Amino acid sequence: MNYLAVFVVGGLICVIGQLILDLTPLTPAHVLVLFVVLGTILSGLGLYQPLVDFAGAGATVPLPGFGYALATGTMEDVDKYGFPGIFSGGLRATASGITAAVIFGLLMASVFNPKG
C-alpha cells in the first residue's frame, strides 16, 4: 500500500511536469524553478506535509520535495536559533542534495568532455 501511494503521488507530480512541457512553451528550467518554488510555498503554508505523510518518498524525491526540505529546514532553524535560522536552515536541510549535485557534477565533468 505504501509503495502504491509513493508510485501514484510521485508519478502524478511528474505527469504535471510533462504536461507543462507538452502544452506550454515553458522549458525544463522553468519547470524546475516552478516546482521548487511551489514546493517551498506549499510547505511553508503547511499544505505539503500531509502529502509527505501520505506518500513519503513519492512527495520528497521529486522537485517540490526540494522546496519542502528548504521550507521545513528553515522553519526548524528559526524555531531553534531565531532570526539567523532564516539563513542557515534551508541550506542545512538540503546540504546532502546540494553536495551530491556538486560532487557528481564534478565527477562527470572530469570523466566526460561535454561538447554541446
Added chain:
Amino acid sequence: MNKVVDMDKSAVNPAIMGNPEKKIGQQTLIFPSRPVIASTATIAGPKEGEGKLGNRIDRLLEDNLDGQSSWEKTESSMLEWALREAAGKAGGLSTVEVILAGDLLNQLMATHFGIRNLGLPFLGLYGACSTFSMGLLLAGIIVDGGFANKVAIGVSSHHNTAERQYRFPTELGVQRPPVAQWTVTGAGAVVLAKTGEGPAITCATIGKIIDMGETDPNAMGPAMAPAAADTIAQHLLDTGRDPKYYDLIATGDLGTVGKTLLIAFLKDKGVDISHNYEDCGCMIYHKEQDVHAGASGCACSALVFCAEFYRLMRAKAMKRLLLVATGSLHSPTSYQQKETIPCIAHAISIEI
C-alpha cells in the same frame, strides 16, 4: 498619409525611374546570359545518410564529429570539403574566382574557418536558411554582370552547433515540441559558370523581410511561410508566369506545418501551387526518423537541390524549377529580448 504612400510609389515606379534592363517588375532580376550550374557537391551526417537522400549524397560522415574536436570544426571541414569537391568537378579550385558562402552561426564561424585555407576571394553571406538561394542569386549577378566567369557557392549547417547556439546544449536532453524541425548536418556547394553544360539560372526574385509576429523559435516553418508566400506571389507577378510554368516549386525548409500554411496563404492570394509544390524540409528524413516537423538549416535546401533536383535536371526529368529557400532571421539575443521573428525568402528560377 495618402501623400506619403504616393511618394513612396513614385520612388520605385519604373515609369519615372526607368526599370534597369535586367530587372522586371518590382523585385525580379533576369540573367540573360544564363549562368550555368556546372557542378554540385554534397556532404552530410549519418542521420541524413539514413534519410531519403542517403545514397545520393557524395560523402557521408560516420558520426557528427568526424574526428574533429568540436561540432563547429566539423561544420567548417564539411563546408571546405564541399567547396573543394564542387570546384574539383568543375575544373579545379584554382579556376574559381570568387567564393560566396554562409552558415547559421554567429559571425559566420563555420564559414570563415572553413574558407581560410582556400586562399580565394571570398564574400560571407548571412541569410539564415535562405543563404543558398541568396548565394545563387548574388553569384548570378556576378557572373551575368561579367565580373567573374566562375563563382563557387557553399552553405553549411550542423544540428549540434545550431542547437547550441539557438536552443539548448544537446546534453541537457530538452524535449523538442512537435512543431520543431531538425537542423540538417551537412554542406552543399555549387559552381556557377559563365559557360558550360547544365541547368542555368534564368531569373531570381529578391525577397522582402516579412514579420508576422511569430515569437516561438521552435516554430520557424510557420514563421517563414508568409515570407515564402510573398516572394512566390511577387515572382509570378513580376515574370507573368503561372505556377504551372514550373515543374516544381520548392521551398527551403518550411517543414510539414509551414508547407500546409504556404499552400493556404497562396490560395488566399489566388495562386494555386498545390499540384507542383514540395518543401525541401520534407525531403531529407524519413517519417520513422522522428524529427517531428521535418528538416531545416542552410544545408537543407542545398542538399536537396545538389543531390536530387540537380540530378533530375541533368537527366532532363525536371526542366523548370523555382527554388525558394526561406530564412528565419532571429538571433539568440533577439529571442531573449522577446522580439518577433523576421523572415525572408529568395526565389531562383533554374531551367534547362
